[in-house]
Amino acid sequence: MYSYDLVVVGGGASGIAASIKAKELGIKKVALIDEKNYLGGVLPQCIHSGFGLVYFKEDLTGPEFTEKLAQKVMETDLDIYTSTFVSKIAYRDYFEKLVYAVSKHGIKKFKTKTIIYSTGCRERNIYEIGILGNRPSGVFTAGEAQTLMDIYGVMPGREIVIVGSGDIGLIMARRFALQGANVKAVVEIMPYPGGLTRNIVQCLNDFNIPLLLNHSVLRVIGKNRVEEVEVCKLDENRKCIEGSKFRIKCDTLVISAGLVPRVELLEDLGVTIDPITKSAVVNDRLETSLPGVFVAGNSLVVNDLVDYAVEQGEMAAQGASEFIFNKGINAVLWKKVKLNGNIRFFIPQLISGEKAVTMYGRVLTPEENVKLKVSEINKEIPFVRVRPSEMIRLKLSKDELSSARGESLTFSIFKRGAQLGE
Amino acid sequence: MNKEKIAIIGAGIIGASIARVLSRYENIEIHLIEMETDVGWGVSKANTAILHAGYDDDPFLYPNRAKYCVRGNYLWRKWSKQLQIRTSWNGSLVLSFSKEDEEELYNLLERGERNGVKGLRIIEKREIQKLEENVSPNVTLALWAPTAGQISPFEAVAALVENAVENGVILHLETKVLDIVEDGTRITKLVTNNGEIEVDWVINAAGLYADYIAKLVGEEDFKITPRKGEYFLFNDRAKPKVSRILFPAPKPKSKGVVVTTTVDGNLMIGPNATDLPEDEKENRETTQEGLEEVWREASKLVKNLPSKSEVIKTFAGLRPEPTGGDFVIRPHNSLLGFINVAGIRSPGITSAPAIAYEVPKMLLHLGARLILKKNWNPIRRRIVKFSRSSNRRKRELIAMNPLYGNIVCQCEMVTEAEVVEAIRRGAKTVEGVKLRTRAGMGKCQGAFCRIKIAMILSRELKIKPWQVKVKGTGSEIGVGDLFSLLRK
Ligand SMILES: Cc1cc2nc3c(=O)[nH]c(=O)nc-3n(C[C@H](O)[C@H](O)[C@H](O)COP(=O)(O)OP(=O)(O)OC[C@H]3O[C@@H](n4cnc5c(N)ncnc54)[C@H](O)[C@@H]3O)c2cc1C
Numbered sequence A: 001m002y003s004y005d006l007v008v009v010g011g012g013a014s015g016i017a018a019s020i021k022a023k024e025l026g027i028k029k030v031a032l033i034d035e036k037n038y039l040g041g042v043l044p045q046c047i048h049s050g051f052g053l054v055y056f057k058e059d060l061t062g063p064e065f066t067e068k069l070a071q072k073v074m075e076t077d078l079d080i081y082t083s084t085f086v087s088k089i090a091y092r093d094y095f096e097k098l099v100y101a102v103s104k105h106g107i108k109k110f111k112t113k114t115i116i117y118s119t120g121c122r123e124r125n126i127y128e129i130g131i132l133g134n135r136p137s138g139v140f141t142a143g144e145a146q147t148l149m150d151i152y153g154v155m156p157g158r159e160i161v162i163v164g165s166g167d168i169g170l171i172m173a174r175r176f177a178l179q180g181a182n183v184k185a186v187v188e189i190m191p192y193p194g195g196l197t198r199n200i201v202q203c204l205n206d207f208n209i210p211l212l213l214n215h216s217v218l219r220v221i222g223k224n225r226v227e228e229v230e231v232c233k234l235d236e237n238r239k240c241i242e243g244s245k246f247r248i249k250c251d252t253l254v255i256s257a258g259l260v261p262r263v264e265l266l267e268d269l270g271v272t273i274d275p276i277t278k279s280a281v282v283n284d285r286l287e288t289s290l291p292g293v294f295v296a297g298n299s300l301v302v303n304d305l306v307d308y309a310v311e312q313g314e315m316a317a318q319g320a321s322e323f324i325f326n327k328g329i330n331a332v333l334w335k336k337v338k339l340n341g342n343i344r345f346f347i348p349q350l351i352s353g354e355k356a357v358t359m360y361g362r363v364l365t366p367e368e369n370v371k372l373k374v375s376e377i378n379k380e381i382p383f384v385r386v387r388p389s390e391m392i393r394l395k396l397s398k399d400e401l402s403s404a405r406g407e408s409l410t411f412s413i414f415k416r417g418a419q420l421g422e
Numbered sequence B: 001m002n003k004e005k006i007a008i009i010g011a012g013i014i015g016a017s018i019a020r021v022l023s024r025y026e027n028i029e030i031h032l033i034e035m036e037t038d039v040g041w042g043v044s045k046a047n048t049a050i051l052h053a054g055y056d057d058d059p060f061l062y063p064n065r066a067k068y069c070v071r072g073n074y075l076w077r078k079w080s081k082q083l084q085i086r087t088s089w090n091g092s093l094v095l096s097f098s099k100e101d102e103e104e105l106y107n108l109l110e111r112g113e114r115n116g117v118k119g120l121r122i123i124e125k126r127e128i129q130k131l132e133e134n135v136s137p138n139v140t141l142a143l144w145a146p147t148a149g150q151i152s153p154f155e156a157v158a159a160l161v162e163n164a165v166e167n168g169v170i171l172h173l174e175t176k177v178l179d180i181v182e183d184g185t186r187i188t189k190l191v192t193n194n195g196e197i198e199v200d201w202v203i204n205a206a207g208l209y210a211d212y213i214a215k216l217v218g219e220e221d222f223k224i225t226p227r228k229g230e231y232f233l234f235n236d237r238a239k240p241k242v243s244r245i246l247f248p249a250p251k252p253k254s255k256g257v258v259v260t261t262t263v264d265g266n267l268m269i270g271p272n273a274t275d276l277p278e279d280e281k282e283n284r285e286t287t288q289e290g291l292e293e294v295w296r297e298a299s300k301l302v303k304n305l306p307s308k309s310e311v312i313k314t315f316a317g318l319r320p321e322p323t324g325g326d327f328v329i330r331p332h333n334s335l336l337g338f339i340n341v342a343g344i345r346s347p348g349i350t351s352a353p354a355i356a357y358e359v360p361k362m363l364l365h366l367g368a369r370l371i372l373k374k375n376w377n378p379i380r381r382r383i384v385k386f387s388r389s390s391n392r393r394k395r396e397l398i399a400m401n402p403l404y405g406n407i408v409c410q411c412e413m414v415t416e417a418e419v420v421e422a423i424r425r426g427a428k429t430v431e432g433v434k435l436r437t438r439a440g441m442g443k444c445q446g447a448f449c450r451i452k453i454a455m456i457l458s459r460e461l462k463i464k465p466w467q468v469k470v471k472g473t474g475s476e477i478g479v480g481d482l483f484s485l486l487r488k
Helices: A013-024 A062-074 A142-150 A167-178 A197-207 A264-269 A306-326 A398-402 B013-022 B063-082 B099-115 B125-131 B153-166 B207-216 B288-301 B348-365 B391-400 B416-424 B430-437 B450-461
Strands: A002-009 A030-033 A049-051 A079-081 A085-093 A096-103 A106-117 A121-123 A139-141 A159-163 A182-187 A215-221 A228-233 A246-249 A252-255 A259-261 A293-295 A335-340 A345-347 A357-362 A367-374 A379-386 A392-396 A408-415 B004-009 B028-033 B092-095 B121-124 B141-145 B149-151 B170-172 B177-182 B187-192 B195-198 B201-204 B224-234 B245-248 B258-261 B267-270 B311-322 B328-331 B338-342 B407-409
Touching: A002 A013, A002 A096, A002 A306, A013 A030, A013 A062, A013 A106, A013 A306, A030 A106, A049 A062, A085 A106, A085 A264, A106 A306, A106 B391, A121 A142, A139 A142, A142 A167, A142 A252, A142 B450, A159 A167, A167 A182, A167 A197, A167 A252, A182 A215, A182 A246, A264 A293, A293 A306, A306 A357, A335 A345, A367 A392, A379 A392, B004 B013, B004 B195, B013 B028, B013 B153, B013 B338, B013 B348, B028 B153, B063 B099, B063 B149, B063 B348, B092 B099, B092 B125, B099 B121, B099 B141, B121 B125, B125 B141, B149 B153, B153 B170, B153 B430, B177 B207, B187 B201, B201 B207, B207 B224, B207 B311, B207 B338, B224 B288, B245 B288, B258 B288, B267 B288, B328 B348, B338 B348, B407 B416, B407 B450, B416 B430, B416 B450, B430 B450
Parallel strands: A002 A030, A002 A106, A030 A079, A106 A293, A139 A252, A159 A182, A159 A252, A335 A408, B004 B028, B004 B201, B028 B170, B092 B245, B201 B338
Antiparallel strands: A085 A096, A096 A106, A121 A259, A215 A228, A228 A246, A345 A357, A357 A392, A367 A379, A367 A408, B092 B141, B121 B141, B177 B187, B187 B195, B224 B267, B224 B311, B245 B258, B258 B267, B328 B338
């Protein structure tokens, strides 16, 4: 049995950042566990740039970002367990949780006061997005294709169709093109691209890759390997337009259609899950409904930027240190976050109002010239435009929050000029 | 003494069962011939996998089905123990929702009793609800069949073949029978894509293709038409599950859409029944209409289905529907040495052991000499499942073999040791490893582990990573190294 103050489960960006911060905050015994034989999570396979603008104030590639984080880790005295798979977490009591992990050395049991769960997310697969037809080889999720190429040096295919125009899909389109593949199309069911405009230009336009908006891949054709996909055009209700079906010949279909937080072990523990974020309901320390158990990074919420994941790791570390040094986290009243109109979610869902908080949220549909309003504190923030693919990050200061009355904080989006509550 | 040579065409549940039964005899050389890259990838892979009790099949219309199903259900109890194949014997309920349905239940009861099914009873709502919490509140009566069960069908084929090979059967994979040569009175050899095989006897267990094989020796009196059935499979956490196998009152074409929990603990619903043209023997496409029908029909049987977002897989299987509807189990009417075991549609999995014992009987009848071995080994051990072992056992396993400490598939907690063992037992593809170990059958459907498995296959089979096959011929995971397209 190993005894710790904090066990961080998952050594991606948020987990590493959490453990570094924890040490800085004076937490004595910290363990960082990862199932892979290297740290960094998905970063080492992301060989494009765009990482670290906030955290390191530099534009880095994924591997470079990992390198820098790793250097920081090495300067601390935390215990790192790689190639170690956490198979179970048990909640003994307020100050004692157990973490079981499997490795080549056997089954380790960690006793710990706090846990930060930062296991990242997984990709939605072909079944979840309802593509019909055959089930041949040649269908990959974007991350899988990326791993195959940039970790194992294998070229997955020659003629590629990509489902989903989020940043990952766009970056993979370019990645394939750079290696000499023929990227036949990026297919997007929405009327607008999911990714950043910068990526549309740099990943598609520069390589003459067609973007099919308002289109859907219906089915896969091919016995052993993908041979074709059937695509159709969609009307405003996202239904297939009669007679619009056509086929694209390809040997590879890459699915880049969203990510889902991985929180199986938290589910098993019985923490309260938010059906919208599909992760734990958390308070402003990123603590779950189980005291001393925190979540951060993409297993809390699917982030646009690694910097946000890092930030959440640090928030959780802050929470863990408070938990350890103050013997728990208490608030006089947890204000509930309420949503109004074009908002999919805002986290944390519970706010103490006793300290500043960083909120992360997403809208449901794109809109221009809107204001985001937090009613109870009379805060309004204008946006030229909001899009589901761009996370809204918002800081509420302690001062602002102290003016809030009542048991909730209500977030709404409304057209600039219009009055709320019409 | 020259051993007589017997070729079994097709390594599905039927060919594999026959191979096992014939491997008990010492004076024959048995060749099990399969065109796919692995065994059990035909009809036997995608189906409902129910070990039917035996009340469905009308003994007058379908005497073979009626006879072999009940017997097979009985035999699987022993076979599954000897071969360590996972089964669950949780019983089935045929539910009625109307007066006509109720009448049908009484027909089934009578038929079942005639077929020799034990323990059948018509039960009322109270008792139904006790047996199955999640049953629809609209149910009126049910036929309770305590002897029905379930099996893991791929594991069954793999286990049968392992056991047969252990007892001397020669397995030929990626070997497609193209022609059968005879000398006017009897069979002499098989022509395959891998050369010729001399044989004295041929057993046609070619599933969907049994009519093609029969045609090679001039038999054209039956056709095998594919009848598609589609399914939804839920993740193993999706609730509510069912504790019994739930059927609607049967339809003329099939037993209807079933709601069941597989031996692995996943809720599964399906299949519908769509007849396809005779030559669409590979059309395993899932369809919008088909899946909608399955969802609609399954909803009628239970209080609640889990949400659609809990579905981890949709798939389709093809039933090999023979002309006339009954299993075709008989020798060629003029040519000596050719035996059909064809048109084995549902309940073929259930019937397989019973059908297999029929083959030596027919051979003896046709004049073959068969001598039982003294040292036949009936036992096959399953691949150790790390995830299902106790903590103590887990520690022992890792101490014995550190590869047990490397988790390859996170969703199903499958270790590298299990993957390596599956390869040792004959898996040559990612799919073969998946079906033997469940790696890749969880929530992420392989997105995290497919590549890790491919790399282990590459190492163990000593091939380049991009040459690793995901499924059958032509399904390589890559087209070359990362720079291969740039060099051209
Ligand atoms: C939707 C569905 C639901 C079902 N549900 C149930 C159920 O609940 N319970 C039950 O008992 N049964 C069920 N069945 C029936 C059962 O699955 C089949 O009866 C059984 O799997 C048939 O086995 P087989 O060995 O005859 O065929 P297969 O498994 O198809 O085996 C035949 C093999 O022959 C090979 N082959 C073909 N041609 C050649 C050639 N020229 N050369 C070499 N090899 C060749 C094929 O590749 C194949 O592997 C169901 C079937 C379906 C499709």
